[in-house]
Amino acid sequence: MTPLLSLRHISKSFPGVKALQNVSLDIHAGEVHALLGENGAGKSTLMKILCGIYRQDEGEIIIDGKSCDFHGYQDALDAGIGIIFQEFSLIPYLDAVDNIFLGREKRNRLGLRDRRGMVAEAQRLFERLKVTIPLDRPIVELSVADQQFIEIAKALSLDARILVLDEPTATLTPSEADHLFTIMRELRQQEVGMVFISHHMEEIFTICDRVTVMRDGEKVDDCDTASTTPDDLIEKMVGRRVENLFPKRRCDADYDDVVLNIEALRLAPDGPEYSLKLHRGEILGFAGLVGSGRTELAMGLIGATRPVHAKVSMEGKSIKLRHPATALKQGIGLLPESRKTQGLILPFSCRDNISLNNLTQFQGALPLIKRRQESRTAANLMDSVRVKAPSPETPVGNLSGGNQQKVVIARWLGHQCKVLIFDEPTRGIDVGAKSEIYALMKELTAQGVSIIMISSELPEILGLCDRVEVFYQGEIAAELEGENISSQSIMHHATGGLSA
Amino acid sequence: MSQLASTSSTKPQSLKTRLARWRRTPIFYPLIGFIVVFIAMSLINDNFLTGSNMANLVRQSSIIAIIAVGMSLAILTGGIDLSVGPVMALSGTVMAGLMVAGVPPSLAIILGLLVGAGFGAFNGVFVAFVGMPPIIVTLATMGIARGLGLIYTGGYPISGLPDSFAFFGRGSLVGIEVPILIMIAVYALGYVLLSHTATGRYLYAIGGNEEATRLSGIRVSRYKLLVYTLSGTTAAIAGLILTSRLMSGQPNAGVGFELDAIAAVVLGGTAITGGRGMILGTLVGAMLLGVLNNGLNLMGVSPYLQTVIKGLIILLAIYISRKRSP
Numbered sequence: 001m002t003p004l005l006s007l008r009h010i011s012k013s014f015p016g017v018k019a020l021q022n023v024s025l026d027i028h029a030g031e032v033h034a035l036l037g038e039n040g041a042g043k044s045t046l047m048k049i050l051c052g053i054y055r056q057d058e059g060e061i062i063i064d065g066k067s068c069d070f071h072g073y074q075d076a077l078d079a080g081i082g083i084i085f086q087e088f089s090l091i092p093y094l095d096a097v098d099n100i101f102l103g104r105e106k107r108n109r110l111g112l113r114d115r116r117g118m119v120a121e122a123q124r125l126f127e128r129l130k131v132t133i134p135l136d137r138p139i140v141e142l143s144v145a146d147q148q149f150i151e152i153a154k155a156l157s158l159d160a161r162i163l164v165l166d167e168p169t170a171t172l173t174p175s176e177a178d179h180l181f182t183i184m185r186e187l188r189q190q191e192v193g194m195v196f197i198s199h200h201m202e203e204i205f206t207i208c209d210r211v212t213v214m215r216d217g218e219k220v221d222d223c224d225t226a227s228t229t230p231d232d233l234i235e236k237m238v239g240r241r242v243e244n245l246f247p248k249r250r251c252d253a254d255y256d257d258v259v260l261n262i263e264a265l266r267l268a269p270d271g272p273e274y275s276l277k278l279h280r281g282e283i284l285g286f287a288g289l290v291g292s293g294r295t296e297l298a299m300g301l302i303g304a305t306r307p308v309h310a311k312v313s314m315e316g317k318s319i320k321l322r323h324p325a326t327a328l329k330q331g332i333g334l335l336p337e338s339r340k341t342q343g344l345i346l347p348f349s350c351r352d353n354i355s356l357n358n359l360t361q362f363q364g365a366l367p368l369i370k371r372r373q374e375s376r377t378a379a380n381l382m383d384s385v386r387v388k389a390p391s392p393e394t395p396v397g398n399l400s401g402g403n404q405q406k407v408v409i410a411r412w413l414g415h416q417c418k419v420l421i422f423d424e425p426t427r428g429i430d431v432g433a434k435s436e437i438y439a440l441m442k443e444l445t446a447q448g449v450s451i452i453m454i455s456s457e458l459p460e461i462l463g464l465c466d467r468v469e470v471f472y473q474g475e476i477a478a479e480l481e482g483e484n485i486s487s488q489s490i491m492h493h494a495t496g497g498l499s500a
Numbered sequence: 501m502s503q504l505a506s507t508s509s510t511k512p513q514s515l516k517t518r519l520a521r522w523r524r525t526p527i528f529y530p531l532i533g534f535i536v537v538f539i540a541m542s543l544i545n546d547n548f549l550t551g552s553n554m555a556n557l558v559r560q561s562s563i564i565a566i567i568a569v570g571m572s573l574a575i576l577t578g579g580i581d582l583s584v585g586p587v588m589a590l591s592g593t594v595m596a597g598l599m600v601a602g603v604p605p606s607l608a609i610i611l612g613l614l615v616g617a618g619f620g621a622f623n624g625v626f627v628a629f630v631g632m633p634p635i636i637v638t639l640a641t642m643g644i645a646r647g648l649g650l651i652y653t654g655g656y657p658i659s660g661l662p663d664s665f666a667f668f669g670r671g672s673l674v675g676i677e678v679p680i681l682i683m684i685a686v687y688a689l690g691y692v693l694l695s696h697t698a699t700g701r702y703l704y705a706i707g708g709n710e711e712a713t714r715l716s717g718i719r720v721s722r723y724k725l726l727v728y729t730l731s732g733t734t735a736a737i738a739g740l741i742l743t744s745r746l747m748s749g750q751p752n753a754g755v756g757f758e759l760d761a762i763a764a765v766v767l768g769g770t771a772i773t774g775g776r777g778m779i780l781g782t783l784v785g786a787m788l789l790g791v792l793n794n795g796l797n798l799m800g801v802s803p804y805l806q807t808v809i810k811g812l813i814i815l816l817a818i819y820i821s822r823k824r825s826p
Contacts, residue, residue, distance in 0.1 A: 304715055328717030336715050343715075345708035347775045356705055357716040359698035368696045411716060 002065050004029045004193040005050075005081075005162050010059035012045055019045045020056075023219045025212055027162060027193040032184060034204045034225070035197045037214035038237055038458065043197055046214070047164050050195075051083045052076035063162075082155025083164040086171075088147055092140035096133055097122045100154045125153040128190070129183050145176035149183065156192075163187065164195045169203055170291055181207045199289045201230040201495045213237055230495075231488065238458055238487035246438050246463035252281035252445040253466045259315060259450045260332070260419050266309040267300045272475040273309075278419060278452065281445045285461040286454040288471030288494045294454045295337055296474075298421045301452075302327040302334045314418070328357060331418035335408050335425060337454070343408040344396050351378040351392035353407050358414035381410040385440055402433020409440060420444065423454045438464060458487045470494050526769035527781040529820055533767070534788045537813075541795035548798055555677060561790030562683040563588075565783060566738045567757060568764040569690045570620075570731030572782045575765050576694075577727050578707045578774030579634035583623060584735040584761055585754030586645035591616040592739030593649050596658040596749025605665050613736045619645055620732020621725060628724035642758070649751040658749035669745025679741045686734060690779040703727060707774025763810075764789055767817050 003026040012020040020042045027033050035043050048054045050061065052070035061068045063079055070076050076083075090099045101118050108114040119135055126133055131149050139147055148168055155163055165184075169177040184194060184207055196208055204211060205225055212222040213236040220236045260278040267274075274297055278284050286294040299305045301312075303321040310321050319330050327333070336342035345353055355362070355374050362374045378392050385406040389399055396407055405425060412420055422441065426434045441451055441464065455461050461468055468480040470493040478493040522528055542549040567584050574581040595612030599605055619641065626637040671678045694700035702723050705713040714720045738757075743749050768785030770777025792813065796806045 302715070323719060324715050324717045325719045333717070334715055336712070341709070342711050345705045345712055345775070347708045348705065352701065352705075356701070356713070357718060359701055363698065367698065368692070369698060369701070371696075 001028060003027060004064065006062040007046070007050065008060040008062060010046065010049060010056045012049060012054060012056050018217055020049075020217045023059075023214070023217075025219070025222075027195060029161070029191040029193050030188050031210060032188060032194045032196055032208045034208035034211040035195055035214065036204065036211055036233060036237060041214040041237075042217040043214055044166070045217075047083065047166060047195070047197070050076065050164065051081055077158055080159055080161040081164070082152075082158060082160030082162070084148065084151045084155065084166060084168055086166050088151055090139055090147060090150060093138045095136050095138055096142075096150045096153075097135050099139060099150060100125070100157055121157070122153070125157055128156065128186075129153060130186055131179070131183065143176065144171045145173075145179060148172070148180065152183065160192070162193045162195070164197075166197045167199070168196075169198055169200060177203065199495060201233065204233075205230070234488055234491045238491065246435070247442045250442070251466050252442070253283075254280045261313045262301075263311040263313070264309060265297070265300060265307050265312060267296060267305060267307050269308050274476060276469060276476070276479070278450045280450055281448050282466050283441065283445055283451045283453055283464050285465030285468040286452060286471060287458070287461045287468050287490045290456055292471035292494065293474035294471050295423055298334060298423055298452065298454060301421065302332055304334070328415065331416060332421070333412040333415065333417045333419070334421045335405070335412070335423060337423040337427070339401065339404050339408060344404060346397045348396055349393045350382060350387065350389050350396050350399070350407050351375055353396050354378045354381055354392075354410045354414065356411060358411070361414070377414065378410075381413050382407070384413065385410045386436060400429070400433070402429040402436070405429060405433070405437060406440075409437070417449060419450050419452070421452045421454070424456065425453065426455075426457070426460065458490060461485070461490065462487060472496055525778065526776055527778045527784060528769075530767055530769045530781050530784045530788065530817070533817060534784050534791070537788060537791055537795070541791055545795060545798045548795055553794065553798075555680075557790050557794045558787070559677050559679050560794065561786050562679040563738045563742055564757060564760045564764055564789065565683050565786035566686050566734050566741070568761040568768075568782045568786050569686050569779065570734035571758075571761040572690070572765045572768070572770055572777065572779055573703060573727045574634065574731050575762070575770055575772060576707045576774055576777055577703050577724060578710065579627060579724070579727070580638065580762070581620075581623065581728060581731040582635065582638040582758045583619070583642040583645050584731065585757035586642050586649060587616050587619045587732050587735040588739040588742065588757065589751055589753040590619065590645045590649040590652070590739070591736035592743035592753060593653050593658055593749035593751050595740060596661055596743055597652060599661050599665060600658055605662055609740060612740065613733060616732040616736020616739065617729050618732070620729040620735070623732065624725035624728030627728060628721040653749065653751040655751060657751070659747065661743075661747050665744055666747055667744065669741050669743070669747075679745070682737065682741060686737060687779060687783050694779050699723065699726070704775055707771075707776070709775070760789060763814050767814060
């Protein structure tokens with residue numbers, strides 16, 4: 001049987017990175033095909049090529065045996081490809097009907113909107129999916145699941161025969177996810193081919209017929225889900241050579257000296273209660289999937305979101321988590337997940353970014369800043385983290401991602417911080433800068449600073465952390481130490497512990 | 501890296517690099533605009549470039565210029581304060597009313613300024629701690645302040661103020677008119693605050709990226725409260741000058757002043773989205789508006805056409821500043 005869709009030998013490079021190398025993928029009508037891989041394995045790039053957002057350097061897209069040449073998203077839509085992005089493309093204050101027909105409204109003989117015709121058509125679509133969705137309520141009032149079903153209906157109304165679902169269950173509750181699977185089974189009956197991206201093993205075995213595993217831009221394997229096991233897939237996913245990115249393994253942790261003791265911390269009234277200990281000089285990893293609650297806990301730890309209940313002590317003394325300013329006073333600092341939106345003041349120079357929370361150090365008797373002293377300190381800090389910039393006056397927006405991250409780090413080195421939380425410290429920065437940042441982290445621990453590192457990149461967790469907390473759906477699913485820290489064990493707990 | 505920086509700041513620089521650095525400061529284009537308009541006006545009008553007209557121009561501009569200092573702070577932090585006109589009128593009428601009731605002028609002035617500061621703080625609480633958008637909060641309090649002023653005065657101007665009070669609007673010291681001196685003092689304080697204190701840096705940071713500022717341990721809400729309090733205070737200072745100049749408390753004064761103050765701030769090169777700008781730019785912006793008003797009046801341009809011309813110049817200024825900002 002000829003496949004509905006066939007990607008042949010696709011390669012794609014970005015400046016400095018080979019994102020995809022000779023990847024082939026066949027999707028048959030009525031098949032749910034899982035695409036599995038770590039962050040950065042190339043899944044998103046492949047899907048963006050499939051829907052015309054990127055253009056492949058080499059290779060071919062074949063639909064129904066005919067070679068296609070996509071010059072943009074519209075071409076892909078015309079060819080019958082529908083994609084449900086993680087971020088929905090719906091207009092929040094329009095209802096389901098208006099959203100489905102946005103930009104191609106039906107018109108009646110007078111040239112006015114044919115609301116009745118559109119409602120009827122929408123009803124047919126939802127019947128096909130066997131869901132009931134209120135048609136006249138702004139979709140912002142609907143659940144995330146309903147919004148997703150509307151996205152699917154919209155894709156189907158465009159005669160999509162191939163549907164790409166990019167982590168559709170990430171924001172759904174288990175019962176909503178079950179509902180989605182029912183719909184997917186219904187579509188499978190109707191000969192729609194589906195690509196399903198998910199990190200949850202159990203879902204892949206629940207709904208998918210075949211699975212393709214990707215790693216580092218290449219296809220590792222494809223097989224029927226019936227003939228494989230979760231452990232097998234995880235091994236294929238993570239089984240990479242660990243490059244020499246990391247500083248020599250050396251444990252600076254003093255396990256007799258608890259710096260931060262979180263006896264009980266609850267962020268929401270009905271949320272889970274966290275408890276953990278951080279020792280002096282330790283790097284504690286927070287591993288888990290995106291959205292598993294790691295960042296939320298970090299925000300709670302610095303008081304950026306006020307916990308509902310907290311019993312936390314710092315070096316034996318009880319502390320309150322009220323505001324990042326209180327955390328700073330206690331010596332807890334955060335390098336946020338998103339450099340540009342949460343870390344840097346982009347219009348500011350490097351110097352002003354670094355001295356932002358150090359300014360009171362440069363005041364004399366009068367509350368005026370001693371500029372020269374400020375510049376000198378900032379320049380020294382830039383040196384110490386090896387920021388490559390023409391001068392401290394350089395606008396921080398002109399620097400590369402890695403250097404920007406170093407500027408954020410430098411900001412905290414002006415304080416005697418005892419605990420630093422690095423949230424995805426190396427996201428979007430090149431390999432050279434990555435290894436410099438790893439080296440910096442080890443320098444800090446050697447000086448007795450304790451570090452919590454949130455990371456979605458397994459090699460980073462494996463290469464640096466002394467202990468690892470694995471998060472799953474908002475809770476700490478496991479605490480791993482020493483020999484127990486392995487990609488397999490982390491993925492096992494991070495995906496719900498099904499694969500044991 | 502540090503050596504590089506320290507040498508570059510001590511070495512004498514060529515004119516070219518200095519000019520290049522100048523061009524990057526937010527005040528560069530406003531200053532050019534001011535000079536161009538100023539020269540044009542002096543060429544068109546013989547009466548423009550006279551000592552008495554210049555003093556007139558600056559004094560007339562001083563009220564908007566002072567209000568614009570508070571407005572600059574609000575806009576720099578990414579906010580806005582629409583209530584400045586009515587707050588000015590309210591503070592001025594309170595001063596006048598107290599003096600007529602027999603309160604000594606010095607105490608009346610202090611109480612009037614406190615009314616302005618208090619009203620600003622009222623704005624600030626809603627913006628900073630309740631988290632409502634500044635444009636909505638100050639739009640609402642704009643009406644409240646105006647209404648309170650009208651209730652307090654019964655809608656009529658309050659006159660019969662003690663002669664000594666005329667000093668602030670009509671007096672002069674060391675040969676310079678007092679309103680101009682007050683304006684200079686307010687700008688000097690604004691400059692020191694923004695350019696030489698930690699607080700000032702925080703205000704820029706809040707406008708540049710509020711979330712990043714908060715996460716790095718700055719108490720953003722407190723500084724926002726301060727900003728609106730100061731904006732109310734500068735409005736009250738303007739109210740002091742106006743009331744003294746007119747020698748009566750006018751409950752209807754200051755209609756549309758918020759727009760002139762915003763125009764001065766934006767003409768002065770401050771980004772309307774916050775984070776970028778200089779207080780001296782605002783002074784240039786206010787003076788540019790003053791030159792336009794004064795020059796067009798001297799030319800005998802109809803007031804209706806004047807507003808059109810002013811509007812077009814503001815559009816042009818913002819167009820230029822948008823193009824050059826990164």
